[in-house]
Amino acid sequence: xxxxxxxxxxxxxxxxxxxxxxxxxxxxxxxxxxxxxxxxxxxxxxxxxxxxxxxxxxxxxxxxxxxxxxxxxxxxxxxxxxxxxxxxxxxxxxxxxxxxxxxxxxxxxxxxxxxxxxxxxxxxxxxxxxxxxxxxxxxxxxxxxxxxxxxxxxxxxxxxxxxxxxxxxxxxxxxxxxxxxxxxxxxxxxxxxxxxxxxxxxxxxxxxxxxxxxxxxxxxxxxxxxxxxxxxxxxxxxxxxxxxxxxxxxxxxxxxxxxxxxxxxxxxxxxxxxxxxxxxxxxxxxxxxxxxxxxxxxxxxxxxxxxxxxxxxxxxxxxxxxxxxxxxxxxxxxxxxxxxxxxxxxxxxxxxxxxxxxxxxxxxxxxxxxxxxxxxxxxxxxxxxxxxxxxxxxxxxxxxxxxxxxxxxxxxxxxxxxxxxxxxxxxxxxxxxxxxxxxxxxxxxxxxxxxxxxxxxxxxxxxxxxxxxxxxxxxxxxxxxxxxxx
Amino acid sequence: xxxxxxxxxxxxxxxxxxxxxxxxxxxxxxxxxxxxxxxxxxxxxxxxxxxxxxxxxxxxxxxxxxxxxxxxxxxxxxxxxxxxxxxxxxxxxxxxxxxxxxxxxxxxxxxxxxxxxxxxxxxxxxxxxxxxxxxxxxxxxxxxxxxxxxxxxxxxxxxxxxxxxxxxxxxxxxxxxxxxxxxxxxxxxxxxxxxxxxxxxxxxxxxxxxxxxxxxxxxxxxxxxxxxxxxxxxxxxxxxxxxxxxxxxxxxxxxxxxxxxxxxxxxxxxxxxxxxxxxxxxxxxxxxxxxxxxxxxxxxxxxxxxxxxxxxxxxxxxxxxxxxxxxxxxxxxxxxxxxxxxxxxxxx
Numbered sequence: 001x002x003x004x005x006x007x008x009x010x011x012x013x014x015x016x017x018x019x020x021x022x023x024x025x026x027x028x029x030x031x032x033x034x035x036x037x038x039x040x041x042x043x044x045x046x047x048x049x050x051x052x053x054x055x056x057x058x059x060x061x062x063x064x065x066x067x068x069x070x071x072x073x074x075x076x077x078x079x080x081x082x083x084x085x086x087x088x089x090x091x092x093x094x095x096x097x098x099x100x101x102x103x104x105x106x107x108x109x110x111x112x113x114x115x116x117x118x119x120x121x122x123x124x125x126x127x128x129x130x131x132x133x134x135x136x137x138x139x140x141x142x143x144x145x146x147x148x149x150x151x152x153x154x155x156x157x158x159x160x161x162x163x164x165x166x167x168x169x170x171x172x173x174x175x176x177x178x179x180x181x182x183x184x185x186x187x188x189x190x191x192x193x194x195x196x197x198x199x200x201x202x203x204x205x206x207x208x209x210x211x212x213x214x215x216x217x218x219x220x221x222x223x224x225x226x227x228x229x230x231x232x233x234x235x236x237x238x239x240x241x242x243x244x245x246x247x248x249x250x251x252x253x254x255x256x257x258x259x260x261x262x263x264x265x266x267x268x269x270x271x272x273x274x275x276x277x278x279x280x281x282x283x284x285x286x287x288x289x290x291x292x293x294x295x296x297x298x299x300x301x302x303x304x305x306x307x308x309x310x311x312x313x314x315x316x317x318x319x320x321x322x323x324x325x326x327x328x329x330x331x332x333x334x335x336x337x338x339x340x341x342x343x344x345x346x347x348x349x350x351x352x353x354x355x356x357x358x359x360x361x362x363x364x365x366x367x368x369x370x371x372x373x374x375x376x377x378x379x380x381x382x383x384x385x386x387x388x389x390x391x392x393x394x395x396x397x398x399x400x401x402x403x404x405x406x407x408x409x410x411x412x413x414x415x416x417x418x419x420x421x422x423x424x425x426x427x428x429x430x431x432x433x434x435x436x437x438x439x440x441x442x443x444x445x446x447x448x449x450x451x452x453x454x455x456x457x458x459x460x461x462x463x464x465x466x467x468x469x470x471x472x473x474x475x476x477x478x479x480x481x482x483x484x485x486x
Numbered sequence: 487x488x489x490x491x492x493x494x495x496x497x498x499x500x501x502x503x504x505x506x507x508x509x510x511x512x513x514x515x516x517x518x519x520x521x522x523x524x525x526x527x528x529x530x531x532x533x534x535x536x537x538x539x540x541x542x543x544x545x546x547x548x549x550x551x552x553x554x555x556x557x558x559x560x561x562x563x564x565x566x567x568x569x570x571x572x573x574x575x576x577x578x579x580x581x582x583x584x585x586x587x588x589x590x591x592x593x594x595x596x597x598x599x600x601x602x603x604x605x606x607x608x609x610x611x612x613x614x615x616x617x618x619x620x621x622x623x624x625x626x627x628x629x630x631x632x633x634x635x636x637x638x639x640x641x642x643x644x645x646x647x648x649x650x651x652x653x654x655x656x657x658x659x660x661x662x663x664x665x666x667x668x669x670x671x672x673x674x675x676x677x678x679x680x681x682x683x684x685x686x687x688x689x690x691x692x693x694x695x696x697x698x699x700x701x702x703x704x705x706x707x708x709x710x711x712x713x714x715x716x717x718x719x720x721x722x723x724x725x726x727x728x729x730x731x732x733x734x735x736x737x738x739x740x741x742x743x744x745x746x747x748x749x750x751x752x753x754x755x756x757x758x759x760x761x762x763x764x765x766x767x768x769x770x771x772x773x774x775x776x777x778x779x780x781x782x783x784x785x786x787x788x789x790x791x792x793x794x795x796x797x798x799x800x801x802x803x804x805x806x807x808x809x810x811x812x813x814x815x816x817x818x819x820x821x822x823x824x825x826x827x828x829x830x831x832x833x834x
Contacts, residue, residue, distance in 0.1 A: 001623055002531050004522035041757025044520045064732035170768055212808030217822050221771050225822045252819070253812055256574045477805075 002031045012152055018071040018340045026155035030194050033162050048163050063180050066099045068337040073097050076345045082119040107321055107333045108351040116143040125343040131183035133289045133373050143344040157191030170194030172223050176232040178469045179203040188199040198223050203471040206486045207243035215253045226255025233244050234266040235408035237467035241277045251279030265393050269401040291334045301364040303371035311336040316358050316382035318379050327359040331379050352379045383415040404432050412461035419448030425456040492670040493717035507614045507687045514569045516622045524623035529633045540654040544829050559663035560584045566615030583608045585664035596660030602668050609667050613687050619633040619752040621691040624756050630692045631743040634685050634736040641730030682731035694755040697746045722815050772796045778826035793823035
């Protein structure tokens, strides 16, 4: 108990002074959380979440952000090629660039990071892993990470699993994310290990095979008899739900209690269907390789809350990069802070993710953490007609509410002067088409016409998703004695 | 009042404190930090503090030692009484005791009967509170046994081999919240040190939690028995000078712990004691023997997945684990079968 207090104190000191965090302290705290659960039967999560959700004093938050901002600017200038050049060109010295003058440094476009990631790598870094984005929304971007950063992220991941998600040592977690998504997968795998949970890595395999594995009992000591927790991206989740419904599975075939879902837009329609199908609680998260380990989670009120300790989040007008007014749409600009991020250093990275700022102060369990709406879509993939943009979330909400459409939904948008033409992969059914048009009109979407295409390849300008990163498995048909790649 | 009667009263007072602590343990849940269990590291730290305090106090001015005792004790008494009486009454009790003790000692009544009675009440509340904080923070019986051993060795050295503890007690006995349970005044006074009293009370509470109510009664009989035995020894002049009580209490704790461990293979956790754990809901891992036997004897072609009941009944089959699982659920919805692949295979 005193050891716990001491470790917390030392961890807090590192966090406030931006010194390196002792990974051993984090691991000790994880051990103590597990010991607490083992001794008292459960964790007082309400008490912990209340503490995490409590709004810190604004002055304290401001001074902390100022200190961390100065530290990351100094580090970026002294240790990276890109920012030394950028600040020199702008005539800025690191000491001059305070938080008040942050606007003097233009946001860093993702394209620069994509073009030469090594220009952002600290000269003092001990790199361990180069992680690539999946590339479903653009050319893959890569970032280098150190073993320290990976260990730290796994440690915080374990604490988050235990405190936010309620994972226990008897849980069994299945990863239905692309095996190539190493950064997220590795972190979750290590986090689950530290939390004491069992893990099954499945990947984005054939959904029928995935459901079969989910339905298979787990007969190992001290673990629940079925997989109790899954990590999945929304597009693959929709594939699982749709395939499961088709094959006649019900919630009783599984033991899934919670679903961790993130990496893409999770619509309300899919959330409701997945919850009904699996009978599980869904926890939506936000993370991206470029700003890792900065992340966020969606609260019960539907706000996306960001971990302000791990980075500075700004919502800026996508064109002029001025702060977005309350209730307006802007692009997320994120600066991950040391000591959590120290290898690939980025300042004010324009993520290209669009969100709406909240009109008022949030009144939810995570009110202490900064929040916006959930992601609306990518700026680069958002088409406009006149002043009216059409966000990916709007389209996905429309399409995923219709189970007649094949999963994952495939669509493309063509903009015209008087509206959008929405091309969708689906059966050429007049009734379905009429329903889609009616629902689009009800939602106030400026859709001029909807075209259903029987073959997915016929959809023009298609948007990609991660469920398309299919990983094959060899399957033997015992009836015929043949093998197939599925 | 003679010394023998005082010893009898001291034994009775100790028993009352133990009973009060036990009732408190059953009825009141003390506030604890959301993360952390009182473990061996905490024991080591507490032991370190215990070693440092007596010589430190001897070198500090009396007013400073008195202030530290008042602040610490008042806070602990408030925390102990608040769950039972609420904040206002707890403040009144803690504040009243503090004011009473300070007034009596500063006015020169530090050896009076009134002070002894007031101090005994304060010590009783302190012991109830501290023992419950430790016991309810998940301290394990093993750790208490280790702690008791360490303190007994320190007591042996500090009381018999060095005059440290005697000097310490002579300095603090007239200070507010003097760390001792006393009966009588002057030459007839009999005293049990706070540290000794803590172990006399703590061990039964931890034994109840770890091994059950009967073990708690045995532990209480053991530690109280030590106090009674010491009282008899002093009353009959077997002992005529101060003795380190922990030298007698600690072996009892260790022997009882070893015997209880033989009887109970594992200590209960606080959650198990309070019935807040759900290990009972985790079904046991089924016996896989029947499923293995079915698979070995089958050797069907084409190979199928079999969902096997623990008695060897095949509840469902399918070309995939999922299909077999679903077939089994249709046949026996409440059974979690063992899935086994019935393929050409022979065991050793």
